[in-house]
Amino acid sequence: MAGLVMLSAVFNLLQETISDIISDDSDGIEGRVAFPKYLDVGKMTGAYIDDAEYAGPGFVQEKPEGAPMSHATIRAGAQTRYMARTFAQQLDFTREVVSDCKYEQVIEAARLQKQAIWETADMDAALMLVRAVTAGYVGGDGLTLANAAHTLPAGGTYSNTMAVPMSPSRLAVNLALSTLKQMTSVSGFIGAIEGRKILCPTAQGFTWQGIVGSEKAPEPGQFNEINTVYRYFNGIEDIVEIPYWNTTTTNWAIKTSAKNGICWKWRERPETNTWKDNSGLILCHSIWARWSRGWSNARGIYFVNA
Amino acid sequence: MPNPRLYGFRYLGPMTGKNPQRPIRYRVASAYAVALNIGDVVEEAAGGTCILSPPGSAVLSMLGVIVGIGPYWDGVKMTMGDFLPANTTPGAVNFERESFVYVMPAANNLFEAVCGTLLAAPTRAGYLTTIGNNIDHMNTPVANKNWPELDAATAPAAAAAQWRIMDFSRTALAVDWAALYVPLIVSGNEIATPPAAPLAGI
Numbered sequence: 001m002a003g004l005v006m007l008s009a010v011f012n013l014l015q016e017t018i019s020d021i022i023s024d025d026s027d028g029i030e031g032r033v034a035f036p037k038y039l040d041v042g043k044m045t046g047a048y049i050d051d052a053e054y055a056g057p058g059f060v061q062e063k064p065e066g067a068p069m070s071h072a073t074i075r076a077g078a079q080t081r082y083m084a085r086t087f088a089q090q091l092d093f094t095r096e097v098v099s100d101c102k103y104e105q106v107i108e109a110a111r112l113q114k115q116a117i118w119e120t121a122d123m124d125a126a127l128m129l130v131r132a133v134t135a136g137y138v139g140g141d142g143l144t145l146a147n148a149a150h151t152l153p154a155g156g157t158y159s160n161t162m163a164v165p166m167s168p169s170r171l172a173v174n175l176a177l178s179t180l181k182q183m184t185s186v187s188g189f190i191g192a193i194e195g196r197k198i199l200c201p202t203a204q205g206f207t208w209q210g211i212v213g214s215e216k217a218p219e220p221g222q223f224n225e226i227n228t229v230y231r232y233f234n235g236i237e238d239i240v241e242i243p244y245w246n247t248t249t250t251n252w253a254i255k256t257s258a259k260n261g262i263c264w265k266w267r268e269r270p271e272t273n274t275w276k277d278n279s280g281l282i283l284c285h286s287i288w289a290r291w292s293r294g295w296s297n298a299r300g301i302y303f304v305n306a
Numbered sequence: 307m308p309n310p311r312l313y314g315f316r317y318l319g320p321m322t323g324k325n326p327q328r329p330i331r332y333r334v335a336s337a338y339a340v341a342l343n344i345g346d347v348v349e350e351a352a353g354g355t356c357i358l359s360p361p362g363s364a365v366l367s368m369l370g371v372i373v374g375i376g377p378y379w380d381g382v383k384m385t386m387g388d389f390l391p392a393n394t395t396p397g398a399v400n401f402e403r404e405s406f407v408y409v410m411p412a413a414n415n416l417f418e419a420v421c422g423t424l425l426a427a428p429t430r431a432g433y434l435t436t437i438g439n440n441i442d443h444m445n446t447p448v449a450n451k452n453w454p455e456l457d458a459a460t461a462p463a464a465a466a467a468q469w470r471i472m473d474f475s476r477t478a479l480a481v482d483w484a485a486l487y488v489p490l491i492v493s494g495n496e497i498a499t500p501p502a503a504p505l506a507g508i
Contacts, residue, residue, distance in 0.1 A: 003317025003410050004329060006374030008344065011386035087478070090319075120478050130480050136430075247480070280328050 053077030077153030080140030261300010314345020412494025422455030
């Protein structure tokens, strides 16, 4: 990002004297990023889209004989707006660089920029978890993603964060899943939400493989007991290590079955363009994409701020 | 996660007009004792050459930021490099060997740079109050690098400070406001781009 790639930037590539170029591996970058594995990826059709939360009438009341039945209502909850954000990058090479750089892979703008935008997307997605408890980064209800007092449309609150945080263990998963099954729904019922995936920083990956991947209980002295966590999840495929969730080694989360949890909405998938500035003999390359990410239903995540 | 200490001033784009802005070529004096890198800030020097811009320079003001280094004389031959070594000595009369740097003008362009010192109130709210104010840069020379960065400890600086703070960086990285190297977007404030050179008589 120095503004213009000139000969001095590729000074040692102007003759064929280099054995190999050391750089990032960008092969299959689109398939390697983590965010499609833990976000609900969809599309948006305009500059913004809205999700609105509505609560039904709740529990039915007992009616005394001959007395009128109780009236109920529906109530509007939080409205969540997804605004499309544009991410773009321009990479300019002088004609001299394009002509004289003997190692094309160094100035392969299409490959370099494709990696740049997909890695940016992966990081932007992870920021929802990085900032899950950071004041100022809020969803439609004005609260952080992980919060003990998310609002219910008809009044009251629910929590999607573990009250006493626990480090990864079968016991912690048991507590999380039982809490999820008791989590209050939008209308105030017991929502019976299920866990779907374990989300964790890469530092916890091996720990979770032992907890989720063992057929028998992995604790010493318990090897005859079945591993309920193994039976609940679909093996280690349900562990998602998130590379850019690197501000913690102790936090983790469970992606749940609740709809409209943490979402990724493409407005425009990555597109590229090239053009020439003929008077300056400059070749310009650009890549851009438009997306929005967020959550309409915080029940989509059960967060452990350990 | 700490803020990355990315080197120097990095061109973001023009404040007005069309991309890409073209760099301007300036000479560097023979035997100039400071190495110049892509990302360093330079200013006019007497004698028609440019030099590394020192912190808070008031007499001579900034030209802009280096984006390219021309071929230079290494004592034996003309060679290429991503920085111009200190004491490059083409000689005063060997015009074919002159050292040049390519400079993106500080005027009407946006650059991103990190703060090399902490703001007095190192919070997002603290940095927000600096937008629209001025700031000087500083250099922290190590070997051949000058590490030009914004001196947040002196912000908001005087009207004659070198840069105007325009915005926070638009980086997708999560910024740690309490730590060093908070990235800001700046534009030239005290500049010497012709014909706005502040020297008397120009």
